[in-house]
Amino acid sequence: MLHKEGQASILITLVFLFLLNTGIGFLFPQNEIIIDIFIFLSVVFLLIILQFFRNPTIVISQNEHHVLSPADGKVVVIEEVEETEYFNEKRIQVSVFMSPFNVHVNRNPVGGLVKYFKYHKGKYLVAWHPKSSTENERTTTVIETTNNIQVLFRQIAGALAKRIVWYVKKGQTVQQGEEMGFIKFGSRVDIFLPLGTKINVELNQVVKGGKTILAEI
Numbered sequence: 001m002l003h004k005e006g007q008a009s010i011l012i013t014l015v016f017l018f019l020l021n022t023g024i025g026f027l028f029p030q031n032e033i034i035i036d037i038f039i040f041l042s043v044v045f046l047l048i049i050l051q052f053f054r055n056p057t058i059v060i061s062q063n064e065h066h067v068l069s070p071a072d073g074k075v076v077v078i079e080e081v082e083e084t085e086y087f088n089e090k091r092i093q094v095s096v097f098m099s100p101f102n103v104h105v106n107r108n109p110v111g112g113l114v115k116y117f118k119y120h121k122g123k124y125l126v127a128w129h130p131k132s133s134t135e136n137e138r139t140t141t142v143i144e145t146t147n148n149i150q151v152l153f154r155q156i157a158g159a160l161a162k163r164i165v166w167y168v169k170k171g172q173t174v175q176q177g178e179e180m181g182f183i184k185f186g187s188r189v190d191i192f193l194p195l196g197t198k199i200n201v202e203l204n205q206v207v208k209g210g211k212t213i214l215a216e217i
Contacts, residue, residue, distance in 0.1 A: 001055045005165055005182045013049050017042040048100075052184075055105055060177030060210050062111065064146055067197075068177055069212040070109045070153055070189045073098040075205045083192045086116055086142055086152055091192040094199065094214055096207055098187050106166075106183065107210040108143060109191055110151045110217075111176035114168050116142035122157070139166050139181070143174060149217050152192040155183055177210040193217065 002010070021038055028034045060068075077095035082088075098104055122137040137157040144150045155164050166181035168174060191214065193199075198216040201207060207214065 001057065002050065002053050005053065005184070009184070010049060010053065013046060017046060052100060052104065054103060056103065058177075058208075058210050062176045063213075064111070064176075065216055066176075066213045067109045067151060067191065067193065067215040067217055068107065069096055069201075069207040069209050069214050070107050070180070070191065071096050071098050071104070071207075071209045072102040073188075073207060073209075075201050075203055075207060075214075076188070077190070078199060078201070078203055080195070081192075083152065085118075085140055087150075087192070090195055091152070092195060092197055092199065092215075093190055093192055094201070095188055095190045098183070098189070103209065104183055104187070105179055105209060106155055106181040106189060107177050108168075108174045108180045109153055109176070109214065110143050110145050110149075111174060112143045112145040114141060114170050114172045114174060115144045115150060116140065116152075117166075117168060117170045119164075119166070137164060139164055141166075141168055141180070145217070147217070149194065151217070154190045155181055156188045156190060157183060191215075 021042055024035055024038045073096040075094065076097045077093055079093055080090055081093045083091045118140050120138050139155045140152065142150050142152045155166065157164055163184045164181065168180050193215055200213050200215055
């Protein structure tokens with residue numbers, strides 16, 4: 001299944017590749033090798049675009065004590081930091097980096113009431129840059145669970161990502177594991193948890209959005 005956010009990109013890609021290969025055919029009508037090379041490269045490029053926007057169906061096991069990974073990718077940060085936008089206190093930060101080859105659907109790590117949401121314009125530093133969490137284009141969402149625990153997470157654009165999409169708003173009640181947004185072409189998600197939270201993952205561990213249990217609260 002392909003994600004709805006990919007419809008425009010896929011259409012533009014198809015039109016571009018059609019025009020490109022038509023032009024190559026006119027320029028080199030007798031050179032079948034060049035024509036075949038461009039057709040092959042076009043198919044490969046189209047497959048890369050299609051796999052980026054794939055949206056596999058998954059089964060969510062909801063649990064109010066679990067914090068699910070909000071995205072597919074690799075854990076690149078686990079550390080105690082000062083969260084300065086909302087909590088203004090120390091939190092445990094867990095960051096998941098998404099390469100262009102990961103599924104880029106973002107999911108709610110917990111269920112509950114959206115207490116805070118804000119979109120920030122910003123730079124496009126590489127997603128693993130230490131300042132990307134505070135300087136890149138990003139969204140910040142805080143969900144309060146039924147146990148009155150607040151979990152903050154950020155969608156962060158990377159060097160290739162130029163568009164963040166979100167489906168949540170302040171005051172909305174959301175379900176754990178359901179889609180909350182999408183980031184195009186390489187990015188990262190940060191999760192900020194209360195001190196003392198049991199972390200269930202390790203650095204460089206590969207995680208699955210809506211499936212891997214990052215922590216227990």
